[in-house]
Amino acid sequence: MTYALRKVGLLILTLWAAITLNFFLPRLMPGSPTDAAIAKLSQNGPVTAATRKAIEIQLGVPDGNLLSQYGQYLKQVLTLDFGVSYTFYPQPVADLVGQALPYTLILVGFVTIVAFVLGTLLGVLAAWKRGTWLDALPTLGGSFASAFPYFWTALLLLFFLGYVFKIFPTSGAYGVTNVPGFSGAFIGSALNHAVLPAVTILITSLGGWILGMRNTMISTLGDDYVTFAEANGLKPHTVAIRYAARNAILPNLTSFGLALGGVVGGSVLVETVFGYPGIGYLLLKAVTNQDYPLMQALFLMITVSVLLANFIVDILYGVLDPRTRK
Amino acid sequence: MSSDDILLTVEDLSVVYEPDGADPTFAVENVSFELRRGEFVGLVGESGSGKSTLGFALTRLSKPPARISHGTILFDGTDIASIDAEHLREQRQGGFAMVLQSGMNALNPVRTIRNHFFDVFTAHGHVSRERREERARELIGKVELPAATLDRFPGELSGGMRQRVSIALALSLEPQLMVFDEPTTALDVLVQHAVMNTIRDLQASEGFTAVLISHDLGIVLEATERVLVMHEGVIVEDGPSSEILNAPTADYTRMLLSHYADPRAEVVSLPGFEDRAIRRQAGASRSAVASPEHAPTVVTRSISTAQESIVVEHVSKTYPPPRRGEQPVRAVRDVSFTLEPGQSLALVGQSGSGKSTIAKMITGVEKPSEGSIRFGGLDVAKLRRGQLRDLHRNVQMVFQDPYAALNPLHTVEYTLTRPVVNFTGLKGRDARQRVLELLETVGLAPVEQFAAKLPHELSGGQRQRVVIARALACDPQVIIADEPVSMLDVSLRAGVLALLEDLREKWGVSLLYITHDLLSARLITGNIMVLHDGAVVERGETAEVLQRPTDDYTVALLEAVPNPQRTRR
Numbered sequence: 001m002t003y004a005l006r007k008v009g010l011l012i013l014t015l016w017a018a019i020t021l022n023f024f025l026p027r028l029m030p031g032s033p034t035d036a037a038i039a040k041l042s043q044n045g046p047v048t049a050a051t052r053k054a055i056e057i058q059l060g061v062p063d064g065n066l067l068s069q070y071g072q073y074l075k076q077v078l079t080l081d082f083g084v085s086y087t088f089y090p091q092p093v094a095d096l097v098g099q100a101l102p103y104t105l106i107l108v109g110f111v112t113i114v115a116f117v118l119g120t121l122l123g124v125l126a127a128w129k130r131g132t133w134l135d136a137l138p139t140l141g142g143s144f145a146s147a148f149p150y151f152w153t154a155l156l157l158l159f160f161l162g163y164v165f166k167i168f169p170t171s172g173a174y175g176v177t178n179v180p181g182f183s184g185a186f187i188g189s190a191l192n193h194a195v196l197p198a199v200t201i202l203i204t205s206l207g208g209w210i211l212g213m214r215n216t217m218i219s220t221l222g223d224d225y226v227t228f229a230e231a232n233g234l235k236p237h238t239v240a241i242r243y244a245a246r247n248a249i250l251p252n253l254t255s256f257g258l259a260l261g262g263v264v265g266g267s268v269l270v271e272t273v274f275g276y277p278g279i280g281y282l283l284l285k286a287v288t289n290q291d292y293p294l295m296q297a298l299f300l301m302i303t304v305s306v307l308l309a310n311f312i313v314d315i316l317y318g319v320l321d322p323r324t325r326k
Numbered sequence: 327m328s329s330d331d332i333l334l335t336v337e338d339l340s341v342v343y344e345p346d347g348a349d350p351t352f353a354v355e356n357v358s359f360e361l362r363r364g365e366f367v368g369l370v371g372e373s374g375s376g377k378s379t380l381g382f383a384l385t386r387l388s389k390p391p392a393r394i395s396h397g398t399i400l401f402d403g404t405d406i407a408s409i410d411a412e413h414l415r416e417q418r419q420g421g422f423a424m425v426l427q428s429g430m431n432a433l434n435p436v437r438t439i440r441n442h443f444f445d446v447f448t449a450h451g452h453v454s455r456e457r458r459e460e461r462a463r464e465l466i467g468k469v470e471l472p473a474a475t476l477d478r479f480p481g482e483l484s485g486g487m488r489q490r491v492s493i494a495l496a497l498s499l500e501p502q503l504m505v506f507d508e509p510t511t512a513l514d515v516l517v518q519h520a521v522m523n524t525i526r527d528l529q530a531s532e533g534f535t536a537v538l539i540s541h542d543l544g545i546v547l548e549a550t551e552r553v554l555v556m557h558e559g560v561i562v563e564d565g566p567s568s569e570i571l572n573a574p575t576a577d578y579t580r581m582l583l584s585h586y587a588d589p590r591a592e593v594v595s596l597p598g599f600e601d602r603a604i605r606r607q608a609g610a611s612r613s614a615v616a617s618p619e620h621a622p623t624v625v626t627r628s629i630s631t632a633q634e635s636i637v638v639e640h641v642s643k644t645y646p647p648p649r650r651g652e653q654p655v656r657a658v659r660d661v662s663f664t665l666e667p668g669q670s671l672a673l674v675g676q677s678g679s680g681k682s683t684i685a686k687m688i689t690g691v692e693k694p695s696e697g698s699i700r701f702g703g704l705d706v707a708k709l710r711r712g713q714l715r716d717l718h719r720n721v722q723m724v725f726q727d728p729y730a731a732l733n734p735l736h737t738v739e740y741t742l743t744r745p746v747v748n749f750t751g752l753k754g755r756d757a758r759q760r761v762l763e764l765l766e767t768v769g770l771a772p773v774e775q776f777a778a779k780l781p782h783e784l785s786g787g788q789r790q791r792v793v794i795a796r797a798l799a800c801d802p803q804v805i806i807a808d809e810p811v812s813m814l815d816v817s818l819r820a821g822v823l824a825l826l827e828d829l830r831e832k833w834g835v836s837l838l839y840i841t842h843d844l845l846s847a848r849l850i851t852g853n854i855m856v857l858h859d860g861a862v863v864e865r866g867e868t869a870e871v872l873q874r875p876t877d878d879y880t881v882a883l884l885e886a887v888p889n890p891q892r893t894r895r
Contacts, residue, residue, distance in 0.1 A: 228433070231426075
């Protein structure tokens with residue numbers, strides 16, 4: 001219990017540090033959004049101080065010294081008020097993120113978990129049946145599939161399944177005629193749209209999980225406690241699952257935590273290729289349009305999700321490995 | 327004897343190692359023997375003799391690349407060399423059990439001890455659900471552990487406790503045959519002694535047939551009634567323990583026996599040490615006579631005779647508590663001594679006695695919490711980087727594990743050239759010349775051949791000689807040897823010990839010898855300090871202290887030395 005409390009304390013501390021960095025880092029950069037806007041305007045003629053003031057008000061440039069700005073910022077973060085997007089003016093950033101987040105979480109998050117579970121199971125099987133076709137097939141197949149560049153696999157799938165055979169839609173998260181909501185038609189359409197990106201992620205990430213699990217499992221199979229369990233005549237599946245796999249999964253949990261943390265930030269490529277309106281797609285737009293409020297909110301989201309994922313894995317570790325509970 | 331008395335018959339058994347891409351080698355060749363019910367048999371040999379391979383074959387635990395290539399193992403009438411996996415698994419209950427060498431790692435780190443027992447009960451169904459808690463408590467009591475141990479995870483137990491748990495687990499199978507593979511090798515001297523006593527008591531009370539595999543003829547002769555001696559995959563001698571002790575027939579057995587001696591004797595001698603023992607007894611003249619087997623030829627050496635003393639004054643080391651709310655660990659308490667130039671001093675004690683911590687403080691790896699350590703004009707605790715370099719030029723370590731102390735990717739020559747270039751400033755041809763001299767000094771001839779070898783091509787003893795040569799590369803005044811022979815086979819130990827003594831006598835290097843092995847301390851050191859819980863409990867001339875110990879702890883250490891000559895049971 002003290003272990004979990006300690007981890008919660010640590011999480012709060014790192015969250016605070018991340019939020020603070022997120023506030024100060026952009027302010028350390030030379031130039032400001034106002035300067036950028038004025039630089040553009042000044043190509044057409046001189047800019048008056050009143051114009052500058054007007055732009056500042058429009059962009060919501062805060063008053064006061066750095067400290068009071070920081071206090072203001074903390075309050076805004078806690079109330080999820082991230083200001084107004086420049087690109088999608090005048091929509092609030094919070095709304096944009098709120099719309100995009102479910103798509104990314106459901107698509108990339110779900111597929112990451114499926115890939116981890118499936119890959120781990122296949123890895124256990126491969127290691128246990130080492131040297132047979134149950135080992136060769138997933139190991140070779142997995143590494144072959146994950147050796148393709150991500151976008152290339154995506155394009156192949158798009159071309160054949162989307163364009164040539166027209167089985168799945170080629171872009172978007174749902175059909176143009178559907179209205180988002182809890183209707184059967186919408187959910188069906190959303191699932192249909194999610195298949196290609198999901199399969200792409202699965203194909204390219206599965207191999208890594210299989211290989212990782214297989215290799216750690218092979219090394220735990222050589223450990224003394226496995227030999228001793230066999231010497232004591234435990235049933236083969238007990239030895240494989242409770243002794244070998246149970247210990248082999250521990251180092252892989254760390255990679256799983258990293259992968260989970262990367263779900264929000266790492267989906268740029270997927271969502272761009274498939275025109276999927278998630279966080280990654282939003283981030284791309286924010287960056288290309290120099291949409292500072294949106295960017296700042298997204299960066300914060302990415303940081304927080306990495307921290308949260310690591311927190312979850314830390315807690316899991318505490319549950320699964322008594323040696324970490326000290 | 328009637329055939330009912332025979333529990334196990336091994337006939338013409340061969341085990342072959344078939345590694346990928348290498349030639350197969352026979353680890354066990356055409357071995358035949360019988361075990362009677364209730365017998366306690368020792369299986370002795372040095373590393374590579376095939377004794378563990380044979381033990382694994384007896385319990386059908388051989389894994390690839392090892393394979394039983396030929397022969398039968400009749401256990402209670404069934405040939406277990408050829409039965410199928412599921413049948414074999416069922417046979418293990420009430421059949422044969424094994425206790426592994428590294429009992430520390432034989433337990434699943436994420437399962438409680440209770441679950442380990444329950445796993446065995448579930449697998450064989452020989453203990454009902456209602457009775458299993460009771461049975462687990464009973465078993466854990468048999469190995470003299472409290473019932474609360476069942477709630478623990480393996481990581482919360484000491485090495486000795488974990489080995490006891492493994493024994494209890496093996497016992498939970500209610501086996502007729504138990505194979506102990508070096509059950510105490512990884513444990514502390516005093517713990518070793520206690521665990522061996524438990525094994526002997528259990529064997530007497532439970533009446534199972536036991537095979538004790540060990541490299542240590544001393545331990546085996548103390549415990550068993552019959553001994554099989556193995557050498558290069560073949561059983562070279564098989565007979566009652568008393569006969570093997572008093573009238574060994576095989577040369578190999580004789581050789582093994584010759585490496586045992588009582589550290590308390592008036593004159594202590596091992597092969598290669600005969601003349602030394604006499605010399606030491608006669609008042610230790612300084613004219614060194616190297617033993618013929620590794621007499622260094624005349625080598626021009628630049629080594630400087632030690633001039634500086636190591637002075638340790640009232641040194642204590644306290645580590646912060648390992649867990650919250652526990653007491654800080656006082657590893658070393660108020661230790662003072664002086665290592666005079668050219669002197670040899672033994673620091674003895676079991677692990678945790680603080681002897682290695684002292685070595686770390688002298689080499690500047692750890693800083694003392696209190697007190698001071700001086701080497702010549704240097705105050706070791708206050709050294710900066712450059713001065714540490716000076717210290718390490720003069721004070722060098724030889725580590726316990728010669729297998730881990732050498733980078734497997736580099737040749738001997740490369741390993742030795744690094745310190746020569748870094749510390750002596752010699753380059754190119756001169757550096758190479760120096761490397762060859764070093765190899766000659768440590769008795770690795772022909773030097774040209776050894777220089778080109780990689781660590782895996784060397785035996786343990788040869789590797790330790792390379793480690794010593796590396797320590798000598800910068801002309802040190804002091805060598806600190808931390809258990810330098812404890813990982814080596816007995817037949818190799820004497821040579822390395824003799825080398826250390828030669829270095830001191832011929833080149834005037836001071837030697838701080840850290841060990842739990844009193845016999846070797848007696849052989850190569852003039853003075854001794856016995857450490858217990860970080861404090862010095864006894865000190866004096868080595869021969870004097872070991873022959874007439876005054877502290878109970880020293881006596882306990884001496885009692886724990888396996889000694890074939892001691893009256894058994």
